[in-house]
Amino acid sequence: MHKLAFLRIKETVVEGKGFKTLRFMFNRKVRPGQFVMVWIPGVDEIPMSLSYLGRIKGITIREVGESTKILGSLKVGDSMAIRGPFGRGFERLSGKTLLVCGGAGAAAVLPIAEEMDNRERVDIAIGARTKDELIFEERSKMYSDNVRTSTDDGSEGCEGTVVDLAKHMMKERKYDFLQACGPESMLSSLLKVGKEHGVSGQFSLERFMRCGVGICGSCVINGKRVCTDGPVFWGEELESMSDFGRSKRDESGQKIGL
Amino acid sequence: MASLRVNVAGLVMENPTILGSGIIGETGESLLSAYKAGAGAVVTKSIGLEARKGYSNPTLVELPFGYLNAMGLPNPGIESFGEEVLLAVRGGATVIGSVFASEAEVFAQLSSKMEAFGVSAVELNLSCPHASGYGMELGVDPGVVREIVLAVKKSVTIPVFVKLTPNTHRIIEIAQAVQAAGGDSIVAINTVKAMAISIEAGRPILSNIFGGLSGPAVKPIGVRCVYEMYDVVDIPIIGAGGIETWQDALEYIMAGAVAVQIGSGIGRRGLNIFKEVNFGLERYLKSRGIESLGELVGTAHA
CATH class of the missing domain: 2.40.30.10 (Translation factors)
Known part of the structure; x- marks a missing residue:
């Protein structure tokens, strides 16, 4: 309780x-x-x-x-x-890991870098719409030697999405895992890009929630409860979910576009 | 060979555990997940005529011996729900369609839609304790209960289950009204009307102020209601309220229930609860040399 x-x-x-x-x-x-x-x-x-x-x-x-x-x-x-x-959080993985943060998603991801506390094993990509909305860049540098940023408008770091940035970073070095949080469309693209590079990973989802304890069913995605079975899922689990990257449920339980 | 198979008014289930209404039952895939986890049948979320958003959060309070909730009957409306039922039925689940309305004719209309969607039985929600004009407000009046059950019975050919509230002193009259109107089974109990106040915030926690209490805290109330009803009606009773272990289920069965519903136990124990309860019941039957669970129904009555 x-x-x-x-x-x-x-x-x-x-x-x-x-x-x-x-x-x-x-x-x-x-x-x-x-x-x-x-x-x-x-x-x-x-x-x-x-x-x-x-x-x-x-x-x-x-x-x-x-x-x-x-x-x-x-x-x-x-x-x-x-x-x-x-809920089920991120796993403590052993291997070279790329953390990918989209907008407010950085909040869920940064504690992974702190827990790892191994500058060489973790690289971090942080993306936002614009420079002012980039968060945790300085904090990231405390835990990683390779922190990169992207903005949609090019006001800081690479111009483009954080998925573009992550793709670029995956070309530069070989990662064992991705761990990410951000808008679902971003996670869905990232999952595909990761697959192309042979990198599996964990992704944190967001849904409308009521109870938090796995009984009300408000947050389900293809029968999985985001509050209890997630919010963090493995890419392999998400690939079998037809709603991932496409649709969610509103407060009444009706299926709507993301 | 010990058998857990039960027959509730013609609805045959491989085991007596049923997913209770309002618990993860808003989509076809989650209904299916409970069925695959071992439930003998699954009850849908209560569905009304139109889409309803429900109350704003907080809608749930966690308490040491249960949950207090007031979701506010959120549901996508009967028309959109057809595909969810279809998905669960196609996946092999035995589905019971729960419906709510404020008048008999609408109950009949919703039930008939549910039958067309392919459910094996309907369950009338005459017991939600926190939605104005619905549920318990109807289910505490034997005359109203009779009228609703009669109307639904005329509109469907599948068994009609009626879920009753413990929030009344007239439970016996109400059970008799269900039977007299041709209801096929009684489900007892729904949650107990309750509230919680945060002393730090100095206000009720639920946005709706009042909600329904479930979990182990209400089990003795549920067992008492089933026991009382068993003495006055012949139709089968499905027990619900605070069932988390096979011992809890057996207590309800000895009180007179032929099957049980599990809800809050899923939050407190996980989806494996169905298998755990069934495994325990089966082992009990074997150890006592009892062939069928049915032999134990009502055995606590003198």
């Missing part, structure tokens, strides 16, 4: 345009890629990946809707309510 925990915010950090990290003490063991449900009383309860997994944990929010704007306005000393952690 995941008791609803009220935690006092110890630190807030602006990470980039519209991104903010909230740090708090949360004394539970969490795998990279696992998530918590964050309660915003009177508004909503939303799934969030933990972006920091040390003693002082953290979530990194992108201020896009009412809930995330309220979370973004919280200050040191304010409290927030979370339950979790939930």
Whole structure:
């Protein structure tokens, strides 16, 4: 059972345009890629990946809707309510790994680099629409000798998508694994590019969620529960899912395009 | 050879464990995943006439002995649900279609659609404790229950199961009303109306304030309801509420249930729960030299 925990915010950090990290003490063991449900009383309860997994944990929010704007306005000393952690996170893999982060997806991925703590074994590709929205570049450099960035508009790093960048990096060196989080269209292209280069990997998905514990069925993709069977899946599992990269379910359970 | 095979009003299942309504049953593939995990049959999410988004989060509270939920009957609407049922049926699952409505004629219409989609039985949700105008608000009045069951019975040829609420002092009258109207089986119980307040936030946690309590906390209530009903009706009863182990299932069977539904147990124990319960029941039968599970139904009654 995941008791609803009220935690006092110890630190807030602006990470980039519209991104903010909230740090708090949360004394539970969490795998990279696992998530918590964050309660915003009177508004909503939303799934969030933990972006920091040390003693002082953290979530990194992108201020896009009412809930995330309220979370973004919280200050040191304010409290927030979370339950979790939930789901299957990223595995601890042994081998040369390329971490690929699309936009806010970096929040779920960076803890892998921290856990590995081996500069030579991990390379990191971070992509965003524009320079201001790139997050965790400096933090990445603490854990990897090879950190590269891409922006859709070319304002920093390679011009293009992070999948283009990852493809380029896979041509340069041989990787054993990919581990990635970002928009599903990006993950779907990355899975294909990885396959072309003989690199398998793990990908973290996002779906509308209610219960978090695998009973309500709101987040299912082809019969798999993203909250419990995922959110991290192996590429081989995703390849057999006809909805991957194409469709999801809305709040009523109707199938809609991504 | 010990047999777990059961026959509920003509619906034959290889084992007595059924996926309860509202648990991962919103898509064909997830219904199929529960069936493949060992359920004898699977009940769909309750489906209404139109698509419904349900309540905003929080819709679930985790408690030490169960869950409190108020999803708000989210569902894609009967028309879009046909393909989901078809997928599960084609995959080999025995599917029971759950429906909800606020009037008898709509229950009949939805049930008839479900039959056309290929379900093996329908289950009428007369027991959801947290949706205004639906579920329990209808299911606590024997007259209304009678009217709904009569209308549905006229519209389908498959067995009609009626899921009842424990949130009433008239459970016996209601069970009798189901039987008198020709209902084929009673499912008991749905969740118990309840709430939780966060003392830190100083407000109710569920966005809907009230919800339904499920899990081990409600098992003694479910067992009591089944036991009481078994004494007054002849139609088969399906037990539900807090079943997580074969011992829990057996308790319901001894109280008078011919089969059981499992829901919250999936969250707390995983999808393997069906196999675990069935394995335990089978071993029990063998160790006692009992040939069929049916021999144990209602044996706790003096």
